[in-house]
Amino acid sequence: MAKSGKPKSKAKTSDLHFYHLGFSKSKIAKLHITKALLSGDPARAERIAKKYLKKPKRIADHRGLSFWIGQLKDGEWVLSATSGMGAPSASIIFNELVQAGIRTVIRIGTTGAIQEGISVGEVIISQAALCRQGAALDIAPVEFPAAADPEMTMRLVLAAREKAIPAHIGVTASVDTFYEGQERTSSSANSRLIRSMQGVTDEYRDLGILNYEMESGTLFKMGLIYKVSVACICGVIAQRRASERVDQKMIRVAEDRAIQIAVHALGIKT
Numbered sequence: 612m613a614k615s616g617k618p619k620s621k622a623k624t625s626d627l628h629f630y631h632l633g634f635s636k637s638k639i640a641k642l643h644i645t646k647a648l649l650s651g652d653p654a655r656a657e658r659i660a661k662k663y664l665k666k667p668k669r670i671a672d673h674r675g676l677s678f679w680i681g682q683l684k685d686g687e688w689v690l691s692a693t694s695g696m697g698a699p700s701a702s703i704i705f706n707e708l709v710q711a712g713i714r715t716v717i718r719i720g721t722t723g724a725i726q727e728g729i730s731v732g733e734v735i736i737s738q739a740a741l742c743r744q745g746a747a748l749d750i751a752p753v754e755f756p757a758a759a760d761p762e763m764t765m766r767l768v769l770a771a772r773e774k775a776i777p778a779h780i781g782v783t784a785s786v787d788t789f790y791e792g793q794e795r796t797s798s799s800a801n802s803r804l805i806r807s808m809q810g811v812t813d814e815y816r817d818l819g820i821l822n823y824e825m826e827s828g829t830l831f832k833m834g835l836i837y838k839v840s841v842a843c844i845c846g847v848i849a850q851r852r853a854s855e856r857v858d859q860k861m862i863r864v865a866e867d868r869a870i871q872i873a874v875h876a877l878g879i880k881t
């Protein structure tokens with residue numbers, strides 16, 4: 612009882628605030644948001660929301676990562692989130708997104724293709740990853756499979772077909788570093804590679820691996836362990852048969868194709 616004799620007002624129900632996301636659970640829970648598009652680059656997360664979602668609204672801009680909400684065509688609210696670069700950052704964001712209520716994640720990334728017959732500007736849908744990432748070792752034994760959610764992956768494949776965008780489906784090498792770990796020497800500050808990295812691209816090519824990127828392996832493992840559906844689509848911005856370098860002119864084309872497919876796939880109902 613308060614001094615005035617009036618009963619004390621009930622304490623507000625606590626709203627979980629996420630340290631790394633910079634927003635609270637209620638921000639997305641009140642709109643029943645359970646699906647997220649996850650980009651490494653905050654500018655891509657913003658573009659997805661502004662160009663491909665209805666009623667885009669930024670809900671947080673924290674540690675250089677931006678978080679947006681917006682509606683799909685049918686009015687369903689979704690999140691366009693940023694993971695930052697690499698698996699350690701992506702693992703933290705993924706963990707907090709799941710705590711916030713997210714149950715489906717499509718990573719929209721960029722990638723370097725290592726096989727012949729894949730061109731810059733096309734997209735790669737990962738069915739599984741060779742996971743060479745330290746963060747994943749904190750979460751599961753090295754042998755734990757890094758497999759994408761089959762249903763969401765199928766939706767990405769269907770969406771690519773419906774949009775008539777060339778898409779390659781296969782295994783991705785998900786590694787921790789852009790330079791040494793992807794066997795870059797001529798475009799790197801360090802031209803010397805440790806023995807285990809010398810020839811690794813040829814080895815992966817011989818195994819049929821399609822591409823390099825830096826987050827999907829850990830996210831796939833986390834998805835399986837947390838029982839959250841995770842899929843990954845990347846726009847090809849480097850063709851490693853031709854060059855180590857990223858094709859700057861094709862970044863926007865490749866990203867936009869991957870985004871169009873992912874947004875369409877999120878809206879496919881079973």
Ligand code: URA
Nearest residue numbers: 721722723823824849
């Ligand atoms: N992202 C990567 O990890 N590698 C590339 O070559 C391009 C984008």
